[in-house]
Amino acid sequence: MNLDNFRPRVLVTKIGLDGHDRGSRIVAAACRDAGMEVIYTPPWQSIAAVVKLALEEDVDVVGISSLATDHLIVPKLMTAMREARLGHVRVVVGGIVPDHEEALLKHAGVREVFHPGSTMDDITTRMREYAREARRAVAAEENRP
Amino acid sequence: MNKPVAPRLLGDSAAADARQRWEDEYRATIGDAEREAVNVSGVPIKPLYTADDRAGSGVDDGLGYPGQPDYTRGIYATMHRGRTWTQRQLVGLGTPADYNERLLGLLERGATAVSLIPCNSVYRGYDMDSVEPELLGTCGVVVNHVEHMDRCLRDVDVGRISCAMNDPSPFTLLAFMLVAAERRGIAWKDVSGTSNQSDYLSHYVANHMFYRLALPGARRVLMDHIAWCREFAPRWNPMSVVGQHMQQAGATPAEAMAFTLSSAVQNAEDCRERGMDPDEFLPRFTFFFDISMSFFEEVAKFRAGRRIWARLARERLGAKDPRSWRFKFHAQTSGVDLTRQQPLNNIARVAAQAMAGIFGGLQSLHTDAYDEAYATPSEAGARIAVATQNILREEAHLTDVIDPLGGSFYVEALTDAMEEKILAIMKTVDEAGGMYKAVESGLVQRMIGASAMRFQNRVDASEQVVVGVNKYRADDEAVSRTAVERPDPEQMRRHLADFAAWKSARSTAGVERALDALTRSAESPRGNVFGAVVDAARAGLTNEEICGRLRRDLGFGQPLVVV
Numbered sequence: 001m002n003l004d005n006f007r008p009r010v011l012v013t014k015i016g017l018d019g020h021d022r023g024s025r026i027v028a029a030a031c032r033d034a035g036m037e038v039i040y041t042p043p044w045q046s047i048a049a050v051v052k053l054a055l056e057e058d059v060d061v062v063g064i065s066s067l068a069t070d071h072l073i074v075p076k077l078m079t080a081m082r083e084a085r086l087g088h089v090r091v092v093v094g095g096i097v098p099d100h101e102e103a104l105l106k107h108a109g110v111r112e113v114f115h116p117g118s119t120m121d122d123i124t125t126r127m128r129e130y131a132r133e134a135r136r137a138v139a140a141e142e143n144r145p
Numbered sequence: 146m147n148k149p150v151a152p153r154l155l156g157d158s159a160a161a162d163a164r165q166r167w168e169d170e171y172r173a174t175i176g177d178a179e180r181e182a183v184n185v186s187g188v189p190i191k192p193l194y195t196a197d198d199r200a201g202s203g204v205d206d207g208l209g210y211p212g213q214p215d216y217t218r219g220i221y222a223t224m225h226r227g228r229t230w231t232q233r234q235l236v237g238l239g240t241p242a243d244y245n246e247r248l249l250g251l252l253e254r255g256a257t258a259v260s261l262i263p264c265n266s267v268y269r270g271y272d273m274d275s276v277e278p279e280l281l282g283t284c285g286v287v288v289n290h291v292e293h294m295d296r297c298l299r300d301v302d303v304g305r306i307s308c309a310m311n312d313p314s315p316f317t318l319l320a321f322m323l324v325a326a327e328r329r330g331i332a333w334k335d336v337s338g339t340s341n342q343s344d345y346l347s348h349y350v351a352n353h354m355f356y357r358l359a360l361p362g363a364r365r366v367l368m369d370h371i372a373w374c375r376e377f378a379p380r381w382n383p384m385s386v387v388g389q390h391m392q393q394a395g396a397t398p399a400e401a402m403a404f405t406l407s408s409a410v411q412n413a414e415d416c417r418e419r420g421m422d423p424d425e426f427l428p429r430f431t432f433f434f435d436i437s438m439s440f441f442e443e444v445a446k447f448r449a450g451r452r453i454w455a456r457l458a459r460e461r462l463g464a465k466d467p468r469s470w471r472f473k474f475h476a477q478t479s480g481v482d483l484t485r486q487q488p489l490n491n492i493a494r495v496a497a498q499a500m501a502g503i504f505g506g507l508q509s510l511h512t513d514a515y516d517e518a519y520a521t522p523s524e525a526g527a528r529i530a531v532a533t534q535n536i537l538r539e540e541a542h543l544t545d546v547i548d549p550l551g552g553s554f555y556v557e558a559l560t561d562a563m564e565e566k567i568l569a570i571m572k573t574v575d576e577a578g579g580m581y582k583a584v585e586s587g588l589v590q591r592m593i594g595a596s597a598m599r600f601q602n603r604v605d606a607s608e609q610v611v612v613g614v615n616k617y618r619a620d621d622e623a624v625s626r627t628a629v630e631r632p633d634p635e636q637m638r639r640h641l642a643d644f645a646a647w648k649s650a651r652s653t654a655g656v657e658r659a660l661d662a663l664t665r666s667a668e669s670p671r672g673n674v675f676g677a678v679v680d681a682a683r684a685g686l687t688n689e690e691i692c693g694r695l696r697r698d699l700g701f702g703q704p705l706v707v708v
Binding site: 018117 | 626
């Protein structure tokens, strides 16, 4: 596969209890405008629903928007993703995440945390990069003897 | 005397001459530095305003006086000079015992009103045993039944202190509080306060902090709530029409004001359809707005909204009592304008926003803590937010003069221009069949989404400066960020265990009877659903049990999400 010219598939969603979706809507639209295939959901998804969607839609990146502490259950999502053999999918979080909890998320395997003030350009550039990483990981897995 | 005089009052040619000389000098001096200025709502902003920018013959023309319709200069004759605005800081965190401790502390330090923010699980209609435990109490207090509310309000005299609760439909928190009051021998007629955020339209459109009752059901429950409170809790404000959610979601100031006024008209017309007299329910309507960084635009937004409402209430809704025409509003500084970078700068932002709200004539104010852009507010952050209000009120003397910006050529011209914008947006909503239909069809959501995108693009292109984000960046920013406070997990585990024990000790027959009564009220067009919610609270039903049953009987709704 040509990894310089492909269409990343990204899932933009919210897990947990919060419903504020200005951020997730803007990021989804920016990814779409940057040429990505965007799967978008309303807020309040369960972890199981996100894993199922990531699997069925064969996504490269999952973007979780969290503005009201829902990032606290992202480590659980990471575990569920690994259990579903989706370890290659890159997970990013955007929103309000305090410094020391960012470290916890990274430790759980989150690829990147986007904070307020990130530009759409910055976010889409990196989403594309992480999608490429995900595809490389899949390719490496398939080539293993 | 340097009294500014309208040009036309000067000797004919002398005035025109002075004006021309200023214009010539302005153009010659500014040269390439001239730029186009347009506010967030889309009003072009000139470099100078003069008496010519007011339609009438003098600056006082048509403005009237505070306390007199159309209330451009304020809804009361005395405004902040007579009684300052209510300092209403939102509080809610952890268990009922945690909340009670913080509340009593605030009351001891001079707070005069209670506010309560529930945990997100409560907003969403779930009890604590059916959500991820990590999330419990991180954004508000975990209140699931009447005993919890009673604990929240221990040693608080709910018959004397006004309580505002963020309590979206079906208003279970108010039901819990009324039952707690009843047990203490306090009459419902003495209970005062506000059902903050009772506006289901704003939840459906913008922040989605509701329990997914479908629109028709939510509309019915609100009407029942207003009718019930009018009869049994007459000092309670059952209707808080919310513009804050929509502006935080991206609506421009003019859009937020227009959608809010259109929502108020929708709810008032629904009440009238139920046979209620406007003068019986409009005096209990209150409004809740956001105050963004666009200083003069915000001042003009509030002044314009106030006089539009006075006219609407009188002419369109047929209210005859002046109390029905008064635009009483609470405002909150803007969380989305706060930055994670160089967070102490947010203290300056909050002060500027608060001033805009004060000059706009608010009745009650919540100032955000500077750390909200990266955490749930810390106690230290909350204390500075309170001090900001105290400084503005008592050091800066902002309460001495009523409507101090009134008569400013700019502010009056901008108030007129904002009024025109707001009315044009309201016309679009009316043409779509009113606010309910405009929300049902997604029109409002699409307009807000487009405005949010426009604003983001302006920030990304640095056309809109955000200090520390796209200009004046610094590297040492993390230093001043405080640590977050999360509820004590041990306390929350005990709260959960107590809940389980309480639940299993309840009479199942009693629970079934109360659930059946809820269903009967929902099924009967003449039943009052909120009355049944109060009875259910008394019978020991939980928030999830009440919400779940109403969702089953009145219909499940998904917000219409438009990207």
